[in-house]
Amino acid sequence: MQHIFLVHDQQDSPATRKNYLEMAGFEVSLMKSGEECLKGLAAKKPALILMDVLLDGKNGFEVCRAIRERVGPAEVPIILCSHIYRSRIYRDEANAAGAQRYLLQPMPIEDLVANVTDLAVTHAKTK
Secondary structure, eight states, X not given: OEEEEEEOOSSSOSHHHHHXXXXXXXXXXXXXXXXXXXXXXXXXXXXXXXXXXXXXXXXHHHXXXXXXXXXXXTTSOEEEEESSOOSHHHHHHHHHHTOSEEEESSOOHHHHHHXXXXXXXXXXXXX
């Protein structure tokens, strides 16, 4: 079972995303901030990080850069998600920060799970 970090904002409940990801076969650790994610990363490298852009403290772009200072994309892929940062400039910023994908919310939960599964499977095959 692949372990992923779900770093979520405080605006929406992560329960639906967590439940669907678990039904897809992932072990999910919920994290409420970028700092919590960075501490978790020091203890264990997940198969993937799914992170909202709007977080308490550092935003997702900043956390993504901090993760990339510690581990490369070949070690831990990152998907950034946003409800409000929708323009191309933010997609470019996510790419520059080291994220493999930038997803706009809302999106059907099945599409979110498909993106996570696709990237996690692709990443596992290249290890």
